[in-house]
Amino acid sequence: MKDYVIRALDKEKTIRMFIATTTNLVEKARKTHNTSAVCTAALGRTLTATGIMGFMLKGDKDKISMQIRGDGSIKTILAVSNSHGKVKGYVGNPLVELPTRDGKLDVGKAVGKNGRIIVIKDLGLKEPYIGQSKLVSGEIAEDLTHYFAISDQQPSAVALGVLIEKDLSVRASGGYILQVLPNISEEALTKLENTLQNIEPVSQLIDKGYTPEDILDKVFGEFKMEVKEKLSISLECDCSKKRIEQALISLGEEELKNIIKEDGNAEVSCHFCNTKYQFDKEDILQIL
Numbered sequence: 001m002k003d004y005v006i007r008a009l010d011k012e013k014t015i016r017m018f019i020a021t022t023t024n025l026v027e028k029a030r031k032t033h034n035t036s037a038v039c040t041a042a043l044g045r046t047l048t049a050t051g052i053m054g055f056m057l058k059g060d061k062d063k064i065s066m067q068i069r070g071d072g073s074i075k076t077i078l079a080v081s082n083s084h085g086k087v088k089g090y091v092g093n094p095l096v097e098l099p100t101r102d103g104k105l106d107v108g109k110a111v112g113k114n115g116r117i118i119v120i121k122d123l124g125l126k127e128p129y130i131g132q133s134k135l136v137s138g139e140i141a142e143d144l145t146h147y148f149a150i151s152d153q154q155p156s157a158v159a160l161g162v163l164i165e166k167d168l169s170v171r172a173s174g175g176y177i178l179q180v181l182p183n184i185s186e187e188a189l190t191k192l193e194n195t196l197q198n199i200e201p202v203s204q205l206i207d208k209g210y211t212p213e214d215i216l217d218k219v220f221g222e223f224k225m226e227v228k229e230k231l232s233i234s235l236e237c238d239c240s241k242k243r244i245e246q247a248l249i250s251l252g253e254e255e256l257k258n259i260i261k262e263d264g265n266a267e268v269s270c271h272f273c274n275t276k277y278q279f280d281k282e283d284i285l286q287i288l
């Protein structure tokens with residue numbers, strides 16, 4: 001199944017839902033960063049959420065980045081998405097290994113529950129929009145549900161899941177963000193809460209071969225939502241030597257002069273895709 005995300009809405013415009021399947025994208029991220037199982041799950045959940053939130057953006061050039069900074073050994077998780085389904089991300093420490101908890105990868109412990117989730121939206125305005133909230137569990141979906149409530153005053157249900165094979169490859173990955181709009185009836189809300197309480201983990205649904213449309217029809221069928229839009233998503237980096245140059249510039253004049261004095265050249269790799277860029281003495285002099 002190819003990776004994509006759908007946006008759906010019910011007739012009464014009371015429930016909005018975004019559902020994504022991201023198995024290939026997360027497997028590509030795992031290979032890029034050589035992540036351990038628990039790191040693949042944490043990064044995969046974050047990439048899936050960020051990809052969905054990129055799809056929520058309206059403008060052609062809009063971008064969103066999500067940072068999850070907990071006190072766990074994974075350190076920071078960073079993911080970025082544009083509004084066209086191009087997603088990238090990395091974790092601070094990709095090699096964290098932890099014992100499973102109740103047979104599940106312990107993402108909450110790897111991330112840590114003391115910390116913040118920070119969302120930055122670049123909507124082409126003078127200043128980016130920055131929203132943040134405290135982490136609740138470090139499991140990411142719960143943290144994001146809390147974020148939507150605190151930062152956007154938007155009641156939401158978020159599910160994110162990554163299933164991993166014994167050989168560490170990604171077996172299934174996906175997620176959804178469901179948002180309740182203000183005009184929803186008490187009755188529909190109760191029904192929705194019931195459905196959400198009984199739903200299978202989203203990674204299991206994807207593993208059973210469910211497409212996002214299947215999840216909409218088979219799990220949320222009684223709400224009669226209609227697919228309004230669909231977008232392919234993939235893991236892609238937009239780095240270039242020009243962009244990496246900015247990182248060198250930010251080191252400052254002193255440091256750049258030191259580099260020339262010491263080895264005369266520098267190798268800088270992109271955190272998102274690990275592409276290495278070489279800068280020789282002439283390049284650095286040019287930057288100076």
Ligand SMILES: [Zn+2]
Pocket residue numbers: 237238239240270271272273274275
């Ligand atoms: Zn890159």
